[in-house]
Amino acid sequence: MAHDEQTRAERLLDAQAKAERLFAEIEKRGLVAPGQGERAVSDQVRDLANELFGTTRHWHKRIVRSGPNTLKPYKENPPDRVLGPDDIVFADFGPIFEEYEADFGRTFVLGDDPVKHRLRDDLPQIFDAGKRHFADTPDITGRQLYAEVERLAAEAGWELGGWHAGHLVGEFPHEWIDGADVESYITPANDTPLRRIDKAGRTCHWILEIHLVDRGREFGGFHEELLTL
Numbered sequence: 001m002a003h004d005e006q007t008r009a010e011r012l013l014d015a016q017a018k019a020e021r022l023f024a025e026i027e028k029r030g031l032v033a034p035g036q037g038e039r040a041v042s043d044q045v046r047d048l049a050n051e052l053f054g055t056t057r058h059w060h061k062r063i064v065r066s067g068p069n070t071l072k073p074y075k076e077n078p079p080d081r082v083l084g085p086d087d088i089v090f091a092d093f094g095p096i097f098e099e100y101e102a103d104f105g106r107t108f109v110l111g112d113d114p115v116k117h118r119l120r121d122d123l124p125q126i127f128d129a130g131k132r133h134f135a136d137t138p139d140i141t142g143r144q145l146y147a148e149v150e151r152l153a154a155e156a157g158w159e160l161g162g163w164h165a166g167h168l169v170g171e172f173p174h175e176w177i178d179g180a181d182v183e184s185y186i187t188p189a190n191d192t193p194l195r196r197i198d199k200a201g202r203t204c205h206w207i208l209e210i211h212l213v214d215r216g217r218e219f220g221g222f223h224e225e226l227l228t229l
Contacts, residue, residue: 005203009229012205015097016226019104022049032108034085038064055095063092070220071213073162086111090222101169103207107221123223126152127210131227142190153212161211161220169207
């Protein structure tokens with residue numbers, strides 16, 4: 001059943017609020033800890049989502065990456081790795097709550113490395129600056145927002161880790177994201193306005209994802225949530 005735009009927005013925000021609570025519980029329970037394998041942590045988070053919300057489905061693969069694996073973009077599948085005592089780790093999950101998708105990512109630092117702590121702290125600041133730029137630019141395109149996020153990253157001393165900085169989000173399954181359909185992504189090849197109506201006549205809603213990397217030190221971090229609400 002199709003929902004009106006206000007209901008859609010409320011459902012997407014509710015899905016994100018649940019994802020935020022899930023991640024708070026991950027930290028509270030200390031699931032991201034030295035000696036744990038990435039897949040084991042991912043499975044624990046999957047089980048936790050089921051325990052808290054009865055969620056058993058995720059609309060994209062569950063990602064927990066640590067150390068040099070944090071350099072890898074979404075499409076790659078690096079070998080499972082055990083978290084070390086001085087690691088940086090990020091988690092990226094897309095749980096489905098009542099047929100609406102969340103997409104949420106956060107970064108954890110296990111040791112005292114000041115550069116890793118700076119990266120973790122820079123991630124939400126760059127996200128917030130990118131979101132403000134989106135809010136202040138009514139006709140902004142995917143290319144323009146990507147360029148601004150890239151500029152913000154470079155200004156802070158980091159590189160972007162992937163070919164895009166976000167994507168469409170909505171009801172499950174939302175408008176099909178084809179790897180070749182650049183209009184579904186915040187990417188340099190997308191010259192279409194992000195504020196538009198999709199093929200089903202609904203308002204497009206977007207996820208902004210910030211993947212920052214330091215290739216010399218061989219680590220990165222990740223932060224993502226709703227851009228348009």
